[in-house]
Amino acid sequence: MPTIKDVAKQANVSVATVSRVLSKADTVSEKNTQSVLEAVEKLNYKPNALGRYLRTAHTKTILVVVPDITNPFFSNVMKGIQTLANEREYDVLVMDAEHAHFDTMKCFDMLEQKQVDGLIMLTSRFDQQTLIDLSAEHSIVLACEYLEGTTIPTVSIDNVSAARKMTEYLIDLAYTNIAHITGPMETVLGIDRLRGFKQALQARTIPVKTSYIQEGDFSVDSGYNVMFKLLAMEDRPDAVFAANDEMAMGAINAAKAFDLKVPEDIAIVGFDDIRMASMFTPQLTTVSQPTFDIGQKSMSLLLDLLNKEPLTQSQFVLENTLMVRDSCGHHLKTKHDKESPV
Template structure:
């Protein structure tokens, strides 16, 4: 790859002159500019845009830090971010941590070294102290998951109410022994959804049973493993709320393998409403999170923070929707 020094030598000018051409300076004579541009074309020189942006203290780059690129939920959220960022003349740098603390620190260091204008943390496992320190110095937005009690912008849904609506639907179709395959214990959404689950049971005079609540990691394997445990109980559940579509798919697969009918014997409701929920057989009743909007709004808030001279924080709670399909009414 050609360097700026090589361009200068071929054009017969100084490196400083090439730099002025790259920055559209009016101080360069037209004939000199043409020589530089011709040399750049001959050498197929590609300017280091990131370095130029850094010198101008603006990169037009947003870090998006997510746990994984495999989850369809994150894919839809990121699509919303990409579209919004493009509208405002920004690009995103997607950083998947795989829940690895060292990898997360590498990405945080990119922000600290001013290689990005701000960061969006999407369901990222990070301690309160570290997040607060970052948000005190750089524009930051939390997406989906957020830290309670910290004055840091976030975009999310009402997880407590969403879980309530899922359980309420199962109760209204006649289910009374309802299990909950919940998410990671270190996520705020896990606690809020459990509260919503318990509240729905209480409101409909159904006793809470601790053995019906289990925690997993949002994937098919977790759903499969936990559902097998639930179906091995002396009195298995007749309804299940799962904290992701992938968990629900794993749960339904093992239920069918063990001879249970869905929804005949066990009705299932999930969270997210990714494409998998509609194409799986049976199609899954799912609590739709506005994934695209979560991403879009996160970028819009971040750009406001980047452009604001004052401390700007916004807490945005988007609407969810219960999409009813075959796993509860088939």
């Protein structure tokens, strides 16, 4: 494995000259540039990244911590991050937080150990004070979830208003007994979507029934199980808003198991618009998040941080859109109307 010294010897110049032609054709004569290039070619020289990193004190690598890489929502965000990262010649290290051996401190250490230049967190379930302290010295951005009262750059959608919009839409379709399967109550996501749900009901002076609010954990199974509870109630809801698509799918399958038709007998909607949402039967009415853009924007923000560019703002909220498909029964409800009420 040739080093820069070997190249220098081969090209009959000093290591400095070799380094200069390789980093930027700064001020090296045509002749020397040529012979260095030839030597590089001949020896098949690849600069050792570690040597460079140590000297320049950056690795051109960022770390992204993802709650569950298996979750299509996050893998889309990842893709957005990757795209911009690679374009800017950054590599991306992935850490799966759901993983049993995951130690929250480890990813912070990687920053301090200079192993990565920056950090994008796709979750905020960890010691927040540490994160805040760290962000004073390091480049960190939060995606999907935000942290109250900090200046850590964040990119997400407005989950409260999106959930409110979804709920209001159901109310407009004349559903009166609307239940909500929440996400885990220790996540901002879960809390915000529930808040939006409640706001919509209150705005329309519909009483909020606590029995209609059931906690799930964002998994298909939890959607299925919680739905069973709801369906077993004597005053069964006529519409269910699940806090994500996976739970909505679980809920729909539960309804099917109950011999209920969706949306004829009960409407079920989700949140996220994962790829399967439009493939499912019935096609899922849901809130579409710009996952790819969230990833890309996070990376773009991180890049700004890394380049010490002044940030004009720190909280970026991206647009979401209501995807009206079949599972809400809008076609049933509006068949006598001239126009869809959306």
